Amino acid sequence: MGTAYIIAAIILPALLLATIIYVWWKNRQASPGAVRRADEGARKLQEEDPETAPRE
Known part of the structure; x- marks a missing residue:
C-alpha cells in the first residue's frame, strides 16, 4: 500500500508537470x-x- 502512495504523491505530479512543460x-x-x-x-x-498600417 505504501508504494501506491509514493506513486500518487511523487511520480504522478512529476509526470503531469513534465507533460505540461512538453506541450x-x-x-x-x-x-x-x-x-x-x-x-x-x-497584411490583409x-x-x-x-x-493601422505602419508609417514609413
Missing part, C-alpha cells in the same frame, strides 16, 4: 506555414484599415 514547449514552436498565414492575415488587415 507548452511544442506549442511555442510555430510552423513556417502558421507564420506565413499570420503575416498574410496582418492593414489593407482593410490603412490607418
Whole structure:
C-alpha cells in the first residue's frame, strides 16, 4: 500500500508537470506555414484599415 502512495504523491505530479512543460514547449514552436498565414492575415488587415498600417 505504501508504494501506491509514493506513486500518487511523487511520480504522478512529476509526470503531469513534465507533460505540461512538453506541450507548452511544442506549442511555442510555430510552423513556417502558421507564420506565413499570420503575416498574410496582418497584411490583409492593414489593407482593410490603412490607418493601422505602419508609417514609413
